[in-house]
Amino acid sequence: DTGVSQDPRHKITKRGQNVTFRCDPISEHNRLYWYRQTLGQGPEFLTYFQNEAQLEKSRLLSDRFSAERPKGSFSTLEIQRTEQGDSAMYLCASRGQGVNYGYTFGSGTRLTVV
Amino acid sequence: GEDVEQSLFLSVREGDSSVINCTYTDSSSTYLYWYKQEPGAGLQLLTYIFSNMDMKQDQRLTVLLNKKDKHLSLRIADTQTGDSAIYFCAESDGGFKTIFGAGTRLFVKA
Numbered sequence: 771d772t773g774v775s776q777d778p779r780h781k782i783t784k785r786g787q788n789v790t791f792r793c794d795p796i797s798e799h800n801r802l803y804w805y806r807q808t809l810g811q812g813p814e815f816l817t818y819f820q821n822e823a824q825l826e827k828s829r830l831l832s833d834r835f836s837a838e839r840p841k842g843s844f845s846t847l848e849i850q851r852t853e854q855g856d857s858a859m860y861l862c863a864s865r866g867q868g869v870n871y872g873y874t875f876g877s878g879t880r881l882t883v884v
Numbered sequence: 885g886e887d888v889e890q891s892l893f894l895s896v897r898e899g900d901s902s903v904i905n906c907t908y909t910d911s912s913s914t915y916l917y918w919y920k921q922e923p924g925a926g927l928q929l930l931t932y933i934f935s936n937m938d939m940k941q942d943q944r945l946t947v948l949l950n951k952k953d954k955h956l957s958l959r960i961a962d963t964q965t966g967d968s969a970i971y972f973c974a975e976s977d978g979g980f981k982t983i984f985g986a987g988t989r990l991f992v993k994a
Contacts, residue, residue: 774926803981812888812984813927814970824982845927861926872917873982 774876774884776862782882783852786875791879795864802845803873804837807859819845827844886910889984890973895991904961904988906973909954910938913975916949918958921970921987930958930971968992 775794783789795802800821805813816835818826821842830836834852839845849856859880863873887909898904908916912933914935919927933947933956940947946959960967970987 775925777990778936810986812974812986815981816986818980829981863926871925872919872929872932875919875928877924 773780774862774864776860776876776879777877778879779877780880781884785852785865785883786852787852788848788850789881790846791862791881793845793862793876794843795845795862795872796866797843798862799840799866799874800842801865801867802839803863803865804826804845804847805861805863806831807861809855813830813861816847849881852881854883857881857883886975886982888973888975888980890971892986893989893991895919895993896963897993898963898965902958902963902967902990902992904958904960904971904973904990906956906958906970906985907954908956908973908975908983910977910983911976912955912977914978916947916956917974917976917982918945918947918956918970919974919984923971927972935981963982963990963992965992965994977989 777792781783802819804816807813817837819839834850850871860880861878889907894947917932918930921927948957965988972987973985976982
């Protein structure tokens with residue numbers, strides 16, 4: 771297992787289009803997180819899964835954002851009707867059960883909305 | 885609310901020590917972290933410290949925690965050009981989310 775994988779690395783889309791990003795966490799990690807990072811800022815928490823259950827989603831930025839983790843393995847983050855303000859780096863991270871020693875982050879998906 | 889503050893930039897000469905400072909507001913913080921981010925990459929966990937510790941040393945890295953003042957620092961000894969990156973301070977109360985600072989960009993001059 772080579773760590774947390776995110777796909778695609780870069781996405782350019784036109785305003786109003788829908789986009790979906792994928793995250794494959796470390797296989798033995800049951801906790802998965804999505805964060806958003808804008809230029810010059812630290813990561814901002816979006817949502818959290820423990821196995822397939824989405825335990826926290828109140829920080830998703832609007833109802834245009836949704837995330838799934840259907841089988842408790844990979845996860846997808848979808849943004850509908852993209853806006854220019856959605857342009858950012860979307861980071862996925864995972865962590866094992868009972869371990870609070872920090873995340874393993876993926877390399878992120880950079881979204882540019884034109 | 886919860887907040888983590890860091891200075892934006894630090895410039896040092898190769899071979900010198902770097903000290904990156906951070907303050908946080910959440911008194912229930914249990915875990916404090918330092919992450920490193922290189923251009924175009926995700927964040928890499930460097931080290932962490934529990935709130936009941938004052939200091940942690942890991943090779944060239946030394947973390948100091950002043951819980952009373954809610955102040956965390958990261959010292960990098962013998963700083964190298966490869967240490968040039970953005971360093972993020974972060975805190976967690978053990979719950980589901982971690983709060984990150986805006987990052988300190990470290991420049992190392994040869």
